[in-house]
Amino acid sequence: MELAIFAGLAAVAAVSGVLVVIQRHAVYSALFLIITMGALAGLYILLEAHFVWAVQVLVYAGAIMVLFLFVIMLLNLPREDVPWRPDDFRRILIGGALAVVLVGELVLALLFQAGEQAPALPASPGFGTTETIGRLLFTEFLFPFEVTSVILLVAIVGAMVLAKKQLL
Amino acid sequence: MSELMEALITMLVKVGVVFATLLFVAAYLVWLERKVIADIQVRWGPTRVGPFGLLQPIADGIKLFFKEDLIPGHVDRALFLLAPALSVIPAFLAFAVVPFGGTTTLFGLLPKPVPMYLADIDVGVLYVFGITSLGVYGIVLAGWSSNNKYSLLGGLRSSAQMISYELSMSLSVVGVLLLVGSLRLTDIVRSQEGFLLWPLPKWFVFIQPVGFVIFFTCALAETNRAPFDLPEAETELVAGFHSEYSSMKFAMFFMAEYINMATASAMATTLFLGGPLGPLGPSPVWFVGKVLVLLFVFIWFRASLPRFRYDQLMTFGWKRLLPLAFANLIVTAVAAAALGMGG
Amino acid sequence: MTVPLSAYLILSAFLFFLGVVGVATRRNALIVFMCIELMLNAVNLSFVAFARSLNSMAGHVFVFFVMAVATAEVAVGLAIIIAIYRNRETVDVAELNLLKW
Numbered sequence: 001m002e003l004a005i006f007a008g009l010a011a012v013a014a015v016s017g018v019l020v021v022i023q024r025h026a027v028y029s030a031l032f033l034i035i036t037m038g039a040l041a042g043l044y045i046l047l048e049a050h051f052v053w054a055v056q057v058l059v060y061a062g063a064i065m066v067l068f069l070f071v072i073m074l075l076n077l078p079r080e081d082v083p084w085r086p087d088d089f090r091r092i093l094i095g096g097a098l099a100v101v102l103v104g105e106l107v108l109a110l111l112f113q114a115g116e117q118a119p120a121l122p123a124s125p126g127f128g129t130t131e132t133i134g135r136l137l138f139t140e141f142l143f144p145f146e147v148t149s150v151i152l153l154v155a156i157v158g159a160m161v162l163a164k165k166q167l168l
Numbered sequence: 169m170s171e172l173m174e175a176l177i178t179m180l181v182k183v184g185v186v187f188a189t190l191l192f193v194a195a196y197l198v199w200l201e202r203k204v205i206a207d208i209q210v211r212w213g214p215t216r217v218g219p220f221g222l223l224q225p226i227a228d229g230i231k232l233f234f235k236e237d238l239i240p241g242h243v244d245r246a247l248f249l250l251a252p253a254l255s256v257i258p259a260f261l262a263f264a265v266v267p268f269g270g271t272t273t274l275f276g277l278l279p280k281p282v283p284m285y286l287a288d289i290d291v292g293v294l295y296v297f298g299i300t301s302l303g304v305y306g307i308v309l310a311g312w313s314s315n316n317k318y319s320l321l322g323g324l325r326s327s328a329q330m331i332s333y334e335l336s337m338s339l340s341v342v343g344v345l346l347l348v349g350s351l352r353l354t355d356i357v358r359s360q361e362g363f364l365l366w367p368l369p370k371w372f373v374f375i376q377p378v379g380f381v382i383f384f385t386c387a388l389a390e391t392n393r394a395p396f397d398l399p400e401a402e403t404e405l406v407a408g409f410h411s412e413y414s415s416m417k418f419a420m421f422f423m424a425e426y427i428n429m430a431t432a433s434a435m436a437t438t439l440f441l442g443g444p445l446g447p448l449g450p451s452p453v454w455f456v457g458k459v460l461v462l463l464f465v466f467i468w469f470r471a472s473l474p475r476f477r478y479d480q481l482m483t484f485g486w487k488r489l490l491p492l493a494f495a496n497l498i499v500t501a502v503a504a505a506a507l508g509m510g511g
Numbered sequence: 512m513t514v515p516l517s518a519y520l521i522l523s524a525f526l527f528f529l530g531v532v533g534v535a536t537r538r539n540a541l542i543v544f545m546c547i548e549l550m551l552n553a554v555n556l557s558f559v560a561f562a563r564s565l566n567s568m569a570g571h572v573f574v575f576f577v578m579a580v581a582t583a584e585v586a587v588g589l590a591i592i593i594a595i596y597r598n599r600e601t602v603d604v605a606e607l608n609l610l611k612w
Contacts, residue, residue, distance in 0.1 A: 002513045002514055003513060003514055006514040006518065010518070010522045013522065013526065014522065014525055014526070017525070017526050017529045017549060018529060020529070020533065020542075020545060020546065020549060021529050021532055021533040021536075021537070021542075021546060023542075026539055026541045026542055026545075029541075029542045029545055030541075030545060033545050033548065033549060036526070036549065036552065037552060040552055040555070040556055043519070043522075043556060043559075044559055046514070047519075047559050047560060047562070047563040048563060049559045049562065049563070049571055049574075051571065052555075052559055052571050052574050052575075055574075055575065055578060056555075056578075059578050059581075059582060060548075060552070060578070060581075063582070064548065064581065064582060064585050067585060067586070067589060068541070068544075068545065068585070068589070071541065071589045071592065071593060072541060074593070075592075075593070075596050075602065077602065087605075088536075088538070091535070091536055091538075092536045094535070095531075095532060095534075095535025095536040096532055096535070096536065098531065098535055099528050099531040099532040099535060100528075102527075102528065102531055103524055103525070103527070103528035103531075106524040106527070106528075107521075107524060110517060110520055110521065110524070124566055127563075127566065127568065128568070128571065132568050133568060133571055133572060133575065136568055136569070136571075136572050137572060137575070140569075140572075141572050141576075144576060148576060148579045148580070151579065151580060151583050152579060152582070152583055154583070155582070155583030155584075155586045155587050156586065158586075158587045158590070159586040159587050159589075159590040160590075162587065162590035162591055162593075162594050163590040163593055163594065
């Protein structure tokens with residue numbers, strides 16, 4: 001049962017991930033990216049990460065992708081926004097080769113690890129709940145948590161300054 | 169009958185009841201709105217179909233159902249067809265975690281008490297916010313795929329408005345969460361049992377009045393209701409994102425709007441008005457009663473307030489509501505720490 | 512957890528691969544940006560899978576941080592894209608060669 005759900009969600013994530021990369025228009029790319037994120041959210045439930053699921057839906061699907069769509073619509077790009085160029089073939093060849101090398105490396109690393117993989121530990125009570133994450137954030141990870149707020153503040157100010165019609 | 173089958177059947181029946189109720193509410197909310205606004209404007213409203221025009225929603229439904237389904241030639245077909253569904257599905261899904269009553273045995277018909285909610289999950293509040301924030305895709309994609317400048321503007325306005333008001337909305341709820349110490353909606357309801365100061369019940373609206381006002385204001389904006397109905401402003405955008413839609417697809421947008429209103433009212437009831445809690449009588453009646461009062465306020469606002477200008481909307485959201493929500497949160501946190509009330 | 516950890520890791524690696532391909536081959540700045548998000552998501556998946564497998568919540572906390580940083584990145588990045596579009600009327604990264612030499 002769990003395996004079947006995993007296979008389904010993984011297939012959805014992989015196929016829509018491919019479609020993100022090959023779509024001609026940015027709106028369709030964004031849509032398929034939303035579907036990929038939705039499938040990943042489903043996988044998070046399988047992994048008993050309920051808080052991460054909620055944040056994935058709320059932040060990625062609910063805020064970041066809406067922002068993407070907003071900008072795509074604001075720029076109102078034509079259907080074929082970036083026409084084909086003669087040097088694109090070379091770009092695809094080199095880029096693809098680079099990516100294949102990278103993923104080959106990852107797969108090799110995985111294969112060498114596979115033998116010594118320990119069986120998964122059973123989830124302890126309170127695993128993945130908001131309360132446990134909150135406790136961790138305010139004890140063990142307090143400093144990074146506070147730094148995150150500074151990053152967000154910098155991002156807000158930066159976005160404000162950049163998006164303004166004329167600088168200062 | 170095995171345990172599992174029993175649970176499954178109970179669940180299916182509950183889902184069916186909630187789904188049917190929401191459809192009914194969506195239809196009759198339109199009737200209520202027309203009647204109430206007519207009364208406020210000293211008119212009669214619908215009177216012809218059935219007594220008090222009570223059959224009007226059914227007549228409207230039949231009309232929309234049998235109308236020709238037009239798809240303009242210049243639209244992006246796939247997204248044009250997808251958008252109404254994307255807007256109506258999250259509207260239904262969000263209701264899944266709202267507790268609409270205590271437990272019931274259905275007047276002794278059932279062997280053991282059945283809790284009156286569809287699901288009780290650890291991240292309840294986040295679930296509702298997450299799902300409702302997906303509703304904007306329907307509107308944005310409808311605006312874009314219609315390939316029409318008014319629709320595009322409607323979609324743009326809607327996405328900017330949703331993002332802006334969602335912030336204040338979430339922050340206004342944090343005050344309540346701080347006092348409860350749980351995101352579970354049933355926990356939130358349970359913590360509102362008892363009295364604050366007899367006969368004042370211990371509802372969060374009395375402890376967090378500012379939070380409630382911010383939440384309700386943002387709910388108006390999130391559901392695209394007057395005075396924040398800029399995405400569909402008839403007078404400037406010729407109905408905005410749904411200009412190009414007709415028949416059932418238009419009906420789906422319409423339904424989504426009214427179900428979203430019901431969900432927002434249900435959330436306000438759960439978070440601030442004690443949910444299904446009440447002194448006597450069956451709890452679902454209390455829940456429905458409170459939701460109806462809030463829905464009446466929604467309609468009342470529409471009849472009384474003119475639409476905001478776009479810059480006023482943004483200024484109000486970012487420069488008034490957001491700082492107010494932050495101030496409310498800080499005061500709540502300090503008070504909770506000082507009085508040792510936190511969850 | 513009947514699904515083995517390696518299944519999650521392979522999916523994660525595949526999504527990361529797609530992200531890399533997208534960033535290396537696409538010229539629309541918005542799609543390039545979305546592919547970066549895809550890579551971040553792929554990494555998040557392996558974090559959560561490891562967290563479940565090792566029964567340690569630190570992975571979830573990391574995902575939280577990744578998301579916070581991703582949000583900041585999107586806010587600034589999209590602002591930059593808008594600013595560039597205003598000046599150059601294009602989102603084609605191959606045309607933005609002012610600093611090339």
